[in-house]
Amino acid sequence: MSRVLLIRQTDYEPSGIDSAIGRAFEFFGGGKHFVAPGDKVLLKVNLVAGHKPERRVTTDPSVVESVARLILDCGGHPVIGDSPGIDSFSRAAERAGLMDVARRLGIPCAELDDPVALPPGESFHKIEAARLVRDADVIINLPKMKTHGQMLLTLGVKNLFGCVVGRSKAAWHYNVGLNRECFASLLLDICKGVAPVFTILDGVIGMDGDGPTSGQPFPYGVIAAAEDVLTMDFWLCRMLGVPPEEFPLWRAARQRGLPECELKDDTIAGDFAPDYRFSGVRLPASRSLRLIPRLPFMGPLIERAMTTRPVHIPERCIGCGQCQKVCAAGALTLSGKKLFFDYSRCIRCYCCHEMCPVQAIGFKDSPLVRLGKFIGI
Numbered sequence: 001m002s003r004v005l006l007i008r009q010t011d012y013e014p015s016g017i018d019s020a021i022g023r024a025f026e027f028f029g030g031g032k033h034f035v036a037p038g039d040k041v042l043l044k045v046n047l048v049a050g051h052k053p054e055r056r057v058t059t060d061p062s063v064v065e066s067v068a069r070l071i072l073d074c075g076g077h078p079v080i081g082d083s084p085g086i087d088s089f090s091r092a093a094e095r096a097g098l099m100d101v102a103r104r105l106g107i108p109c110a111e112l113d114d115p116v117a118l119p120p121g122e123s124f125h126k127i128e129a130a131r132l133v134r135d136a137d138v139i140i141n142l143p144k145m146k147t148h149g150q151m152l153l154t155l156g157v158k159n160l161f162g163c164v165v166g167r168s169k170a171a172w173h174y175n176v177g178l179n180r181e182c183f184a185s186l187l188l189d190i191c192k193g194v195a196p197v198f199t200i201l202d203g204v205i206g207m208d209g210d211g212p213t214s215g216q217p218f219p220y221g222v223i224a225a226a227e228d229v230l231t232m233d234f235w236l237c238r239m240l241g242v243p244p245e246e247f248p249l250w251r252a253a254r255q256r257g258l259p260e261c262e263l264k265d266d267t268i269a270g271d272f273a274p275d276y277r278f279s280g281v282r283l284p285a286s287r288s289l290r291l292i293p294r295l296p297f298m299g300p301l302i303e304r305a306m307t308t309r310p311v312h313i314p315e316r317c318i319g320c321g322q323c324q325k326v327c328a329a330g331a332l333t334l335s336g337k338k339l340f341f342d343y344s345r346c347i348r349c350y351c352c353h354e355m356c357p358v359q360a361i362g363f364k365d366s367p368l369v370r371l372g373k374f375i376g377i
């Protein structure tokens, strides 16, 4: 039976983090259950972009350091890795405090690059991920607990999308288009191909609101650990008070008939009861009316009308052009500090919102979405 351990942890004081990480490994059989001497161990962090740890966008360095020390004690060779959406890797890792961890421990902090094929997935047969993902003996997933404009939540499974190299991420967004379930199905295939043996989620202080980069820090006070990352994500979704039907990952898993969709109380252990709910969590302002059945005659026009659109906030814009670079749909034109959207091309991936360094892209509901919110669907 796959189990999820939830540990109450309210700050990043190193001795508390060490004790929580030690407890997480012990519960699942100890570090040697996962790592043999000499193993190359990829620590897949969340380094979506270069933000300081206090912004709570990236996996906290204290969590990464604690896990890396434990791997070293087992005789393994940890490598901290990720592939930021647009930032230079070394600059992002420096700002997020991960280069400091690598220097202190004398271990590599490496960009996930050089794409090679993953095993074919159930829905997607040609997925590529970084060579290090294929070459590592062991992958340990270290996500951050956050809300997410496009996928509602980013937890353990979504973190593995970072194994896809750099700009190929934008290409996948474009290929998958407006369909959230289809993107979630891609995430399921990536998760299966990457096959992390263990996930430890940093939810000590995560993010709510307009995550994954523009929300506010939120004190969830939890470190979650699991061998089955999907079960962990569905438990956290429930504890966040999100009905599973609103979570695209759950819908995609249900379409595949995956047993993880049915949560059983005896699969949760630790400091939180099965009926525990985080209170006061704000979900992203973006919205997709997925509770309306998708019918064959619905074209992209109606799909777009059922989804919140990104909008520019000119008074915040610094004219850096990051949004334009990341938009695989070619829907953005920047002129000075004025940004123009071609909504007929926009696939509502919100990568522009995610990568804007100064939160100059917000959301605006279509009349249909406003109506949907009003009547509660």
Ligand code: SF4
Residues within 6 Å of the ligand: 310, 326, 327, 328, 329, 330, 331, 332, 341, 345, 346, 347, 348, 349, 350, 351, 352, 353
């Ligand atoms: S404009 Fe923004 S939301 Fe629309 S496709 Fe481009 S990056 Fe995605």
Ligand code: SF4
Residues within 6 Å of the ligand: 312, 316, 317, 318, 319, 320, 321, 322, 323, 324, 334, 339, 355, 356, 357, 358, 359, 360, 361
């Ligand atoms: S909207 Fe944001 S990402 Fe785009 S140019 Fe302005 S500041 Fe840069």
